[in-house]
Structures are given as C-alpha cells and as structure tokens.
Amino acid sequence: MHHATISTLARQLAEKRLSSVEVTRHFLRRISTLSARYNCFITVDEEQSLAQARAADALRAAGRAQPMTGIPVAQKDIFCAKGWLTTCGSKILGNFVAPYDAHVVERLNGAGAVILGKTNMDEFAMGSSNETSHHGPVRNPWDIETVPGGSSGGSAAAVAARLAPGATGTDTGGSIRQPAALTGVSGLKPTYGVVSRYGMIAFASSLDQGGPMAKSAGDLALLLNVMAGFDARDSTSLERDPEDYTRELARPVAGLRIGLPREFFAQGVSPDVARSVDGAVAEFRKLGCETVEVGLPNMRLSVPVYYVLAPAEASSNLARYDGVRYGYRAPEFTDLMDMYKKTRAQGFGAEVKRRILIGTYVLSHGYYDAYYIRAQKLRRLIAADFTEAFKRCDVIMGPTSPTTAFRLGEKSGDPVQMYLSDIYTIAVNLAGLPGMSVPCGFDAKGLPVGLQIIGNYFREAQILNVAHQYQLATDWHTRAPRGID
Amino acid sequence: MKWETVIGLEVHAQLSTRSKIFSSASTAFGAAPNTQACAVDVALPGVLPVLNREAVAKAIRFGLTVGAKINRRSIFARKNYFYPDLPKGYQISQYEMPIVEGGTIGIYINGEEKIVRLTRAHLEEDAGKSLHEDFHGSTGIDLNRAGTPLLEIVSEPDMRSAAEAVAYARALHALVRWIDICDGNMQEGSFRCDANVSVRPAGTDRLGTRAEIKNLNSFRFLERAIEFEVRRQSDILADGGRVVQETRLYDPGRDETRSMRTKEDAHDYRYFPDPDLLPLVVSPDMVGEIQADMPELPQAVRQRFERDYGLSPYDATLLTASKEQAAYYEAVARRVDPKLAANWINGELSSYLNERNVAIADCPVATDALVWLLGRISDGTLSAKIAKEVFRDLWDGRVVGVAGFSLPAIQLEAQGDAYLGRMGLRQISDSGEIEKICDDVIVANPKQVEDYRAGKEKAFNSLVGQVMKATRGKANPQQVNEILKRKLAG
Numbered sequence: 010m011h012h013a014t015i016s017t018l019a020r021q022l023a024e025k026r027l028s029s030v031e032v033t034r035h036f037l038r039r040i041s042t043l044s045a046r047y048n049c050f051i052t053v054d055e056e057q058s059l060a061q062a063r064a065a066d067a068l069r070a071a072g073r074a075q076p077m078t079g080i081p082v083a084q085k086d087i088f089c090a091k092g093w094l095t096t097c098g099s100k101i102l103g104n105f106v107a108p109y110d111a112h113v114v115e116r117l118n119g120a121g122a123v124i125l126g127k128t129n130m131d132e133f134a135m136g137s138s139n140e141t142s143h144h145g146p147v148r149n150p151w152d153i154e155t156v157p158g159g160s161s162g163g164s165a166a167a168v169a170a171r172l173a174p175g176a177t178g179t180d181t182g183g184s185i186r187q188p189a190a191l192t193g194v195s196g197l198k199p200t201y202g203v204v205s206r207y208g209m210i211a212f213a214s215s216l217d218q219g220g221p222m223a224k225s226a227g228d229l230a231l232l233l234n235v236m237a238g239f240d241a242r243d244s245t246s247l248e249r250d251p252e253d254y255t256r257e258l259a260r261p262v263a264g265l266r267i268g269l270p271r272e273f274f275a276q277g278v279s280p281d282v283a284r285s286v287d288g289a290v291a292e293f294r295k296l297g298c299e300t301v302e303v304g305l306p307n308m309r310l311s312v313p314v315y316y317v318l319a320p321a322e323a324s325s326n327l328a329r330y331d332g333v334r335y336g337y338r339a340p341e342f343t344d345l346m347d348m349y350k351k352t353r354a355q356g357f358g359a360e361v362k363r364r365i366l367i368g369t370y371v372l373s374h375g376y377y378d379a380y381y382i383r384a385q386k387l388r389r390l391i392a393a394d395f396t397e398a399f400k401r402c403d404v405i406m407g408p409t410s411p412t413t414a415f416r417l418g419e420k421s422g423d424p425v426q427m428y429l430s431d432i433y434t435i436a437v438n439l440a441g442l443p444g445m446s447v448p449c450g451f452d453a454k455g456l457p458v459g460l461q462i463i464g465n466y467f468r469e470a471q472i473l474n475v476a477h478q479y480q481l482a483t484d485w486h487t488r489a490p491r492g493i494d
Numbered sequence: 495m496k497w498e499t500v501i502g503l504e505v506h507a508q509l510s511t512r513s514k515i516f517s518s519a520s521t522a523f524g525a526a527p528n529t530q531a532c533a534v535d536v537a538l539p540g541v542l543p544v545l546n547r548e549a550v551a552k553a554i555r556f557g558l559t560v561g562a563k564i565n566r567r568s569i570f571a572r573k574n575y576f577y578p579d580l581p582k583g584y585q586i587s588q589y590e591m592p593i594v595e596g597g598t599i600g601i602y603i604n605g606e607e608k609i610v611r612l613t614r615a616h617l618e619e620d621a622g623k624s625l626h627e628d629f630h631g632s633t634g635i636d637l638n639r640a641g642t643p644l645l646e647i648v649s650e651p652d653m654r655s656a657a658e659a660v661a662y663a664r665a666l667h668a669l670v671r672w673i674d675i676c677d678g679n680m681q682e683g684s685f686r687c688d689a690n691v692s693v694r695p696a697g698t699d700r701l702g703t704r705a706e707i708k709n710l711n712s713f714r715f716l717e718r719a720i721e722f723e724v725r726r727q728s729d730i731l732a733d734g735g736r737v738v739q740e741t742r743l744y745d746p747g748r749d750e751t752r753s754m755r756t757k758e759d760a761h762d763y764r765y766f767p768d769p770d771l772l773p774l775v776v777s778p779d780m781v782g783e784i785q786a787d788m789p790e791l792p793q794a795v796r797q798r799f800e801r802d803y804g805l806s807p808y809d810a811t812l813l814t815a816s817k818e819q820a821a822y823y824e825a826v827a828r829r830v831d832p833k834l835a836a837n838w839i840n841g842e843l844s845s846y847l848n849e850r851n852v853a854i855a856d857c858p859v860a861t862d863a864l865v866w867l868l869g870r871i872s873d874g875t876l877s878a879k880i881a882k883e884v885f886r887d888l889w890d891g892r893v894v895g896v897a898g899f900s901l902p903a904i905q906l907e908a909q910g911d912a913y914l915g916r917m918g919l920r921q922i923s924d925s926g927e928i929e930k931i932c933d934d935v936i937v938a939n940p941k942q943v944e945d946y947r948a949g950k951e952k953a954f955n956s957l958v959g960q961v962m963k964a965t966r967g968k969a970n971p972q973q974v975n976e977i978l979k980r981k982l983a984g
Contacts, residue, residue, distance in 0.1 A: 089540045102539060109533055111540055208540040214769035243542050244771050322769055325572050328583020329537040333635065345633075349576055372574070372764035381766060 010035050011171035012489065015080055015228040018174055022069065022079045029069070029079030032174075033062035033123050036081050040126060040172050047148045049157075049166040051086045052094045053126040061123040068121050077235050078121030083173035085164050086127040087134055088219070089208040090114045093124065097210045098132040098142040098160075101330045101337045101356030111208020112240045113177055113219050120235045125173050128163030132358045133327065134184055134212040136160050137430045140421045141360040148417070149192055150490040151456050155414035158188030158430075164222050165192040171493050175223035175232050179209060181216045182315050183409075183434025186446035189222055190409035190459020193448045195476065195486060196222040197229045200466050201441035202247035204233075205240030211326040213319035214245075216438045225486055226447060226476035230254040233469060249467070257474040263297025265475065266402040270305045273407030273433055273461075285450030285458035286408045292482055293406075293475075303398040303405065307390045311436035312428055314391065317371050317384035318439075323361075324368025330356060363424065392440035399465045404475055408433055409446040409459035433461060443469045447476045448485040457485075496696035497728045500704075501659045501689055501720060502613075502651035505666055506644045507676040508620070508684040509552045515619050515643035516543030516586060523682045527625070531637035535622075537581035542770050545570075549643040552675040553593050553617050554776065554784050556645060559673050559791060560612055562597030564781055568616075570771045574764045578635050579622035587646075589765045592616035593774065599649075599669065600793065601661040602811060610662050611650040618644050639683075645675070651690065651701065656720035660713050663687055667713075672792055672817045680711050687716050692737070693727040702727070703737040707744050707751050719744035723751050795820050803832035812840045818855045825861035830868040838868060842885055859888045860899045866910045875914065877921045879967055884919060923970045925977065928961070931969070932977050935960045946982055954978070 010018070010032065021027040037055050044050045058081065065079035089095050089107035091114075096102045110118065118124070131141040139147040139162030147162040149155040150170035157166040161178030165188035168176050178185040180198035189196030197220045204219040211217060221232030233254045240246045269290065274283065290300060332338035332352030339351030357365070371380035398405060410430055420427040437444040442463055449460035460479075464472035480486050514521055517534035534541045557564045571589035594615035600607050620642040625634035647666065653659045667685055670676040678685050687710040692702035707723060710716045722744075727737050741760075742751040767773075790798075792814045799810040799820075813823045813836060827835040843864070847854060867884060870876045876884060887893045893913045894906055901909070914920050922928060935957055936943055945953035961974045 089538075095539065097539065105539065107540075108538070206540075207542055210539040211770075242544060244544055245769075321766060325574050325584050325764070325766070328574060328576065329539070329581060331576060331578075331583060333578050334536055334581060335538070345578065369764065372766055374762045374764075377764075377766070 011039060011174070013174070014225050015077075015174045015223060015231055016225075018080055019076055019231070023074070025069070029062040029065040029081075029123060030059060032079065033058055033081045033125070036125055036173060043170060043172060046153065047150055047157075047166045047170055047172075048145050049129050049147050049163040049170070049172065050083070050126045051096055051098070051129050051144050051163070054093065057092065058123055058125055061118070065121045065123060075120045076231055077117065079123065080174060081123040081125040082117055082232070083125045083128045083164055083167045083176035084114060085161055085177050085179060086130050087179050087210045088114050088177060089210070090124055090127070093127055095127065095210070096143070097134070098130040098144060099330075099357065099361070100143040101352070102210075103143065103337055105336050107208075109208065112205035112242065113236050114208065116235050116238065117177075122235065128161070128167055128176060130163050131160035131184075132361050133210070133323070134160040134179055134181055134217075135323070135360050135364055137183070137187055137427050138415070138417075138420065139163065139188070140417065141358055143358060146417055149414045149456075150493060151193065151414065152454070155416050155456065156191070158191035158410070158414065160184040160188070161196070161222060162188045165189055165194055165196070168192070168194045168222050168224060169490060171489060175221060175228055177219060177232075177236070178222045179212075179217055179219045180434075180438065181212050181218075181319060182438050183431040185220050185222060186409045186434050186444055186459065186461060187431060189446040190448075190461075191414040191457065193457030193485070193488060193490070194222055194224060195226055195229055195445065195447045196220065197233060197445040197469065197473070198437065198443060199233065199237060199469055200247075200443045201438075202245050203237045203443075203467070203469065205238070205243040205246045207240050207242040207246075211322075213322040214326060215322060216315075216319060218438070226445075226473050226480055227255070227258060229445070230258060230470075230473045230477075233473075252470060254470050254473055257470040258477045260474050260478075261297070262293065262475055262478045265293070265298040265404065267293055267298050267300045268303040268398050268402030268405040269300055270303050270308070270398065270405060270407055272305050272308045277411050277429075277432065278408055279412045279452070281452035282408045282410070282412060282458050285452075286406070286460055289449040289460045289479065290406060292479060296478060296482060301402050303401055305391075305394040305398060305436065307387065307394050308436045310387050311391055311439055312432055314384045314387045314439060315431075315435045316367065316428060317380045318388065320364040320368030321371050321381055322368070324365045324372065327357075327361070327365055332356070360424070388439045391436050395436075395440045395442060395463075403465075404468075404472055405463040407461050409461040410434070413452045413454070413456035413458055437463055442466060443472060445472055445476060447479060448488070449479075449483070450485060455491075457488075495732065497693045497724075497731065498696040498698075499654055499656075499720075499724045500651045500692050500694060500701060501653040501656075503649045503653070503659060503663060504688040504690070505647045505663065506620075506686045506688075507647060507666075507670050509549050509643040509645055509675055510677050511546055511548040511552065511643055513546060514641035515546050515549045515617065517641050519641065521642050523679075525638055527634065527636035528638060531622075531640060535581065535637050535641045537583075543586060543768075545771060545774065546643060549617060550593070550774065550776065551780070551784055552643075553615060553645050554781055555673050555675055555788065556615055556647070556670065557594035557597065558781070558785055558788060559669060560597030560599055562612060562615065563595045564776060565591060565593055565595060566776055566778075567591065568593040568774045568776075570617075570768045570774065571765045572768045575761050577621070578633060579624045579637070579640065581622065581637060581640055585619060585621065586768055586771070587618035588616035593776070599662060599665055601658065601665045603658055603661055605807070608658065610652045613648040613650055615645050615647045618646055620644050651692075656717045656724070659689060659720055660717045663713055663716055668792065668815055673789060683711060686711055689716060689720055689723075691720055691723045691727070693724060693731060702731075703739050705737065705739070705751070706741045708741060708754065709743050715744055715746050718746075718749055719751055722749060726751070789817065792820070799823075803827050803836070805833070805836050809836045809840055812844075816854065818853070822854050822857070822861055826864050826868070829865045831872055834868050834872065835864075838864065842882060846889055858891060859885070860906075862901070862903045862906050863888050863894060863910070865903070866907050870910075870914070874923055874970065875920055877968065877970065880919050880921065884914070887913075918966075918968070920968065921970050922965050922968045923973060925973060928965075928969055928973050928977055929981075931961055931964050932974070932981055935964065936981060943982065954982075957982075
C-alpha cells in the first residue's frame with residue numbers, strides 16, 4: 010500500500026476498497042517502526058490522525074468526499090496546525106502548540122486529508138542538509154550516512170521511505186527541490202503568491218513559498234489543487250481564479266522548447282549529476298521536444314544576493330522569539346536585556362544565529378545601501394534574465410543540485426560549501442518562478458539525482474505536465490531505497 | 495544675548511477605525527488586558543499583517559484637509575527594536591515614502607494668522623503597554639493597544655514659542671476631530687505630542703542642537719515642557735555650554751524634562767521595506783471619493799460665519815472650535831439674531847459647558863430651546879438678567895425638561911412661555927404699570943428725590959434700584975430710566 014501513489018490510494022478509497030482509517034493506520038505503523046531510523050518526524054499523534062481519518066471516512070459515507078479525502082499527508086513542522094506541537098525545528102519553539110491552522114493546513118483539512126504528523130526540518134528552514142534541526146539530523150533513506158537535503162528533509166525522507174504518501178514542504182532557496190532531488194522524490198515550488206504563507210512560519214518572507222512533495226508529478230498536482238488559492242490573510246497571496254493543476258497532465262510534450270542554461274551545465278556540477286540530467290534531456294528529445302541553449306548571466310550572483318536578502322528578512326522575522334509571550338524562555342536571568350540575550354542564545358542554533366547576525370549587519374546604518382539595496386537591484390537583474398530566457402523557450406531544465414546526497418557532517422563545518430548546494434535553485438526563488446525537481450537517475454553510489462524543471466510565472470500546470478510525461482516514459486520516480494519494500 | 499526658540503512637533507493621532515491597522519481585532523479603549531489582541535497582534539509564529547483600508551482613507555482625508563500631496567505609492571517599512579510591548583520585535587511604519595507629504599495648518603497668535611508647514615504624515619501601528627504597577631518585581635504586558643492605527647503628523651520647525659506650539663497642537667487637535675479621523679481623547683492617549691525644541695541666537699539661521707521631548711499628553715504639559723526646555727537650553731548656551739542632542743522625558747510632577755537617552759545610545763532601527771506588505775497604491779478614484787465626501791472645513795466655515803452672520807474673526811474662530819460647536823451655533827443663528835446667538839453661545843453657554851465639563855454634543859439645552867430664549871430677549875419679553883436665570887432653568891431641565899430635544903418647536907415655545915407666565919418672569923414693559931411704581935417710589939423716597947434735583951446723579955441710581963427691587967428685576971430698565979427722568983424733571 011505504501012508504494013501506491015496518492016492517485017491510486019484516492020481511487021481505492023473512492024471505490025471503498027480501502028478506508029482512510031486503514032490507510033492512516035498503515036502509515037502510522039510504518040512510522041512507529043521506521044521513523045526512528047530516519048528521524049523524519051518531530052511529532053506523531055496517532056489519536057489526532059485517526060480521528061481525522063474516521064471523520065474522512067464519515068464524509069465519504071455521507072457522499073461528500075473530495076479527491077484528497079482520507080489521504081494522509083505529513084506536514085512540515087513549519088506549518089501551524091491547531092493543537093499540534095509546531096516547533097519549526099527549533100528549541101525556541103520547542104513547547105509551542107499552535108492555536109490556529111495555517112492556510113495550507115486549513116485547506117488540506119477542509120479537503121478531508123489527514124495530518125499524519127509533523128516532519129523534521131532545518132531550524133527555521135535555514136539549512137540544506139537538515140543538520141541544523143534542534144531535533145537532530147534527518148537521515149537519507151537511500152543511505153543513512155548521508156543527508157536528505159534541506160530544509161524540507163523530513164518531508165522528503167518520509168516520502169522516500171514510504172512513510173507518507175505525500176507531504177508539505179516550503180522552499181525559500183531550494184528547500185523543497187533540493188531535498189526532493191537528494192531523496193529521489195518529486196517536489197514543486199509554486200510561483201510566489203500561489204500558496205498562502207499564512208500560518209507558515211516565516212524565514213524570508215519575500216522568498217518563502219509552500220509546496221507539495223510526493224512520489225509523482227500527478228500526485229503533486231492533486232496536492233497543489235488543494236494547497237493553492239487566494240487567501241486574504243496573506244497580502245502577497247495572488248487573487249486569481251482557481252486552477253485545476255491536473256488539467257494539462259496528459260498533454261503530449263512534442264514540440265516543447267526546452268531551455269538549457271549554459272550556467273547550469275558549467276563547472277561545479279558533478280559528472281554523475283550531469284550525466285543523469287543529460288540523459289533526461291535526451292529522453293525529452295525522444296519525446297519530440299526541442300532544446301535551445303539560453304543564458305542566465307546574472308545567476309552566478311544569486312547565492313550572494315540570496316545570502317544578503319534572506320538573512321536580512323530573517324533577522325527581523327525572528328525578532329518575535331524573545332521569550333516574552335510564548336516559546337522558550339531562559340530559566341535564569343537578571344533583567345530584561347539578560348532575559349532576551351539568554352533566551353535567544355540558548356533557544357537558537359548556530360546557523361540561525363549566523364543568519365540573524367548577517368541580516369542585522371546588512372540592514373545596519375551605513376551598510377544598508379551597499380548590501381540590501383544593491384542585492385535588491387541584482388535580484389531584478391536575475392529575474393530579468395529568466396524573462397529574457399523564456400522568450401526563447403517554454404520551460405528551463407537543469408540539475409536541481411550540483412551533487413547527490415553528501416555525507417552527514419561533510420559540509421556542516423563550511424557554511425559557504427553548504428550554501429553552494431543551492432546554487433541552481435536559489436535564482437528561481439529570487440525571480441519568484443515555479444520550479445520542481447523530479448528523479449532522473451542515480452550516481453555511481455546509487456544515490457538519486459534530481460532534474461529541475463523551471464516554468465514561467467503561473468505555469469505550474471505546464472511543468473507538471475512536462476514532469477508527468479517524463480514519468481510516463483521513465484521509472485526513476487518509482488524506485489524506492491534499498492530495504493524499503 | 496537674545497535667544498530664539500525653534501519648535502517642531504510630531505503628533506501621533508490615533509485613527510478612529512473600528513479594527514486595528516493590520517488585524518481585525520477591536521480598537522475600543524479600556525477592555526481587560528489582552529482581550530483585544532488577536533494572533534496577529536500577539537505576533538504568533540506564522541501570522542501576517544493585512545492593511546486596514548479605513549486607516550488609509552482617514553490618512554488621505556487628513557492629507558486633503560491640509561492641502562498636502564497624497565502619494566500614489568507609499569511603502570510600509572519595519573522599524574526594528576526589542577521591547578516587551580512590541581510583539582513582533584519591529585513596528586510597521588512608513589519611512590522613506592509616507593502616504594502624505596507637505597501641507598499647512600493655519601494658527602492664530604494674537605489675532606494674526608501664522609502658517610505652519612507640515613513635513614509629512616504617515617501611517618503606523620501603535621505598540622502595547624507595559625504595566626509596572628500591580629506586578630511585584632515583574633512587568634505586565636497589555637497588547638490591546640498593539641496594532642492600533644496611528645497617523646504620525648510631523649511639522650516643520652516653524653514655531654517660535656511654546657504658545658505657538660500649543661496653538662498649533664490645538665488647531666491640529668480641532669482639525670482631526672473636525673474631519674472625524676481621531677477622537678482626540680488625550681487622557682486615553684488618542685492624541686500625543688512629541689516636541690523637538692532647540693534654541694539659537696536671535697537673528698541667526700542655523701538650527702541649534704535639538705532635544706526631543708516625549709510623553710506630552712496635554713496642552714498644558716506641552717507648554718510647560720517647552721518653557722522648561724527653552725530655559726534649560728538657553729541657560730546652557732548662555733554659560734558657553736553646548737546642548738546635547740537627546741531624547742528627554744517630561745515629568746509633570748516635577749515640571750521638568752529629564753534625559754532619556756542621548757544620540758550615542760540611540761537605536762539603529764534597521765528600517766527596510768516590510769516584505770509582508772505590498773507597496774500601498776492609492777488610486778485616483780479612491781482619493782476622488784474621499785474628496786467628494788469631505789465636510790466643510792473649519793477655515794471655510796469661519797469665513798462663512800464672518801460673512802453671513804457679521805461675526806468678528808474672534809467670535810467666528812471660537813464658534814468653529816469643533817464641528818459640533820459650529821453646527822450648534824448655526825442651528826441657532828439661522829433663526830434668531832446671529833450676533834446675539836454668538837454672544838450667548840460664546841458666553842453663557844460656553845461657561846456652563848466648561849464649568850461642568852460637558853461637551854457641546856451633550857449640552858442639555860437644545861438649540862430649539864436656545865432659539866426660543868433668545869427670541870424672548872429680542873422681543874422684550876425677557877430682560878438680559880432674567881434670561882440668564884431662565885437659561886439656568888433650561889439647563890437644569892425645569893422649563894421644558896429633557897423633552898426639549900424631542901418637542902416640536904411650536905410646543906416648546908408654548909411650554910416655555912407658560913413657564914415664564916407661571917413663574918412671573920416676564921419683563922414688565924407696560925408703561926402704565928411702571929409709571930405707577932415710579933410714582934410710589936418717588937413718594938416713598940423724598941430725600942433721594944431732593945438730592946437728585948440738587949444735582950446728585952447717584953441718587954437717581956438709587957431710585958432706579960428701588961423700582962427694580964419693587965418689580966423683582968422684571969421692569970424694563972430702559973423704560974424705568976425714561977419714566978423716572980420725566981417724572982423727576984416734571
């Protein structure tokens with residue numbers, strides 16, 4: 010059952026060959042036996058999950074089921090879910106039980122989906138390996154000595170290890186796509202503004218975007234149908250007509266123009282990754298696609314631009330964790346200032362502190378123009394490169410990550426090396442474009458490689474179509490890690 | 495050396511919207527702590543601000559009132575600092591691009607109009623309150639006020655004395671209430687002033703180093719604090735010292751300002767555009783709608799009162815202190831002698847209101863009742879003196895009762911006239927009756943009559959007094975004068 014896609018489970022639920030309680034119990038049982046090995050869940054609450062499953066079955070019995078009704082979905086611990094511990098991977102929110110639902114959670118609950126648990130993540134989504142979590146690193150089901158990527162590493166590992174049919178993630182600089190690539194699952198970051206950020210704990214507000222993670226492009230479309238939509242509580246949410254993201258899945262891709270940015274295939278990409286991505290491109294040519302070389306000349310600036318803007322926003326977004334109203338407060342202190350200092354010193358991990366310091370620095374008087382303002386200008390140039398490129402192609406493809414999964418601890422001592430693992434994903438966030446990662450092969454060690462597919466604004470349905478057609482022609486996405494059967 | 499004082503004011507006017515500037519929680523004052531703070535106000539993880547359209551409309555209304563430029567595009571920025579009553583760790587404010595820029599406000603100083611220029615007015619959210627009492631060794635935080643919309647109105651340093659600063663603050667206070675964007679309640683903190691004060695040698699152009707005085711929540715404190723600060727700074731300069739740029743706090747108890755923080759330990763607020771809020775774009779349509787909905791402004795009403803009712807600028811200014819005052823006056827002035835109405839409203843009525851601390855909106859004397867009263871003065875039924883007594887009775891509800899507000903005017907008049915008859919308050923203008931009393935008085939006071947005829951004018955006054963006494967003040971004094979003079983001459 011756990012190898013089945015959401016589409017399959019949904020069909021079986023609809024045909025009443027399965028109940029939501031049975032599906033939910035099955036995944037909960039797998040989690041209870043296997044989760045410790047991968048450390049991909051922070052919170053599991055069988056009673057709450059089963060209560061939702063029973064409600065979903067009742068809904069179906071009453072004839073009011075929707076496509077996602079009864080499907081268990083793991084929620085990244087960055088999404089507030091009423092009554093659920095919501096830590097965002099941090100000690101500072103270690104005791105925070107959310108009193109309200111994020112828009113994404115509300116939508117999934119409203120569609121009858123079941124919260125399967127809260128998944129582990131890099132602290133406040135700051136990391137590319139899931140090693141910054143206060144709850145310990147997540148291990149990659151393909152090789153538990155390697156990282157699953159981050160920051161949505163728990164969600165990615167849960168789907169890869171077949172502990173959840175689908176999961177939510179968030180992507181600020183690659184946090185859905187990079188872990189999807191490193192764990193051999195599919196993940197989609199929508200256009201900025203398509204999924205409401207309400208109740209999604211902020212890291213860098215102008216970049217953060219929630220999205221689905223699952224085993225196939227078809228499943229991503231089903232999840233996105235529920236997760237997307239206008240929300241008046243998020244001023245950056247876009248007021249557009251609802252879309253059916255499955256509507257283009259079946260369309261043949263012959264004649265599609267694929268843009269291949271020179272910069273994505275230059276030095277830095279590992280040979281194994283390059284080979285798999287080249288193989289995927291060849292597959293598309295076989296399907297009748299054309300390829301065209303495009304340039305993204307400013308993309309090389311995206312990592313430095315990102316590491317000015319994201320920490321700047323984060324330094325302000327994380328100011329609310331001060332020990333005054335909720336969350337962790339240092340047990341001993343002498344006065345207010347001492348309480349602030351000790352609470353934040355003890356409550357935040359090293360990477361979060363590093364980014365708060367960087368962000369505070371770049372916003373400081375005398376540095377603001379040189380860093381923040383310049384970075385904003387460069388951000389426009391980076392976005393303009395994509396606009397230019399999309400005049401010549403329909404979608405852009407390249408590697409999601411320059412390497413496959415690296416070993417635990419391998420990069421955690423070298424922040425710059427760690428930051429460079431998002432070199433192909435960050436520009437997409439800066440431009441606000443939709444992007445996804447789908448499995449496209451393995452390296453010599455048997456670790457998965459991800460193909461990144463980038464679409465033009467609001468063309469989620471198109472990149473889902475492209476990915477789905479690829480998945481009809483290949484079976485990379487159906488492979489499970491050794492030992493998962 | 496002669497010193498010149500330079501003052502600029504920053505006023506925080508709380509906009510009278512029902513809900514907060516970025517959340518749907520109520521802005522009502524006085525609720526139990528933290529009962530009007532929603533998830534957004536408490537800054538729970540994951541919450542986001544959504545701008546209140548009404549707050550924007552009120553800011554635009556202000557801008558149009560003072561002839562300012564309404565920026566089509568303005569930006570909300572984050573002002574970052576840590577404080578327990580600032581839940582997000584930043585205040586959302588407008589920094590580089592405010593919604594309102596420029597504009598002027600006219601003030602009257604010794605009958606002369608002076609124009610004070612405005613720099614800008616921008617939207618921002620208020621913080622919560624720290625409660626230091628009631629918590630032994632700890633501080634309580636009340637977030638009910640957090641997120642209340644404020645319009646910060648910044649003037650140019652155009653004022654040259656505490657009196658000018660107070661006149662400006664009063665004019666601004668009257669204006670924001672007139673256009674209904676702020677209730678102006680200073681005790682509740684709805685209208686708060688910070689004063690930037692500096693002193694320089696008279697005749698020089700360069701601004702001196704300023705001190706910013708915070709926490710001025712009454713016009714009196716504003717005046718006292720500036721006066722203290724001017725003395726303090728000029729004493730320093732006179733002694734050859736230098737004024738330090740700093741923020742000072744006014745302590746009303748000791749009537750002095752004290753240093754709060756100097757420039758050296760000023761915060762670096764690290765302003766940057768709030769990524770949770772898109773730039774605020776105001777459409778010409780929205781501005782047009784607000785313009786079309788503007789009330790007649792005090793300046794225009796004042797000019798109209800002078801022109802249409804022949805009032806002095808002084809009377810017209812007093813009568814346009816608030817929209818309610820002007821409306822009350824006009825309701826009366828349209829139906830009786832407008833100058834008599836102005837004298838009574840600025841005189842008797844105002845002193846009743848002030849002494850009893852009643853707002854004109856709550857005045858127990860209905861305009862119809864005052865119209866009736868003034869009509870009875872004009873037609874000679876009441877003497878000015880008796881009219882004051884009747885006014886007192888009107889105020890106390892003894893003439894027409896509280897029903898005066900719902901009675902048709904004609905019935906009110908009937909009841910009022912009946913009251914005058916019942917109480918015997920009508921002025922005696924019947925010359926026959928007055929002649930008879932005068933005759934009695936002349937007969938009863940031969941000594942005074944003799945003195946008057948001998949040229950002692952004082953004796954005449956005594957005789958008038960006797961007549962008035964005999965009529966319990968109801969005789970028409972003018973008639974008494976004429977009749978007595980005629981009889982004594984004869």
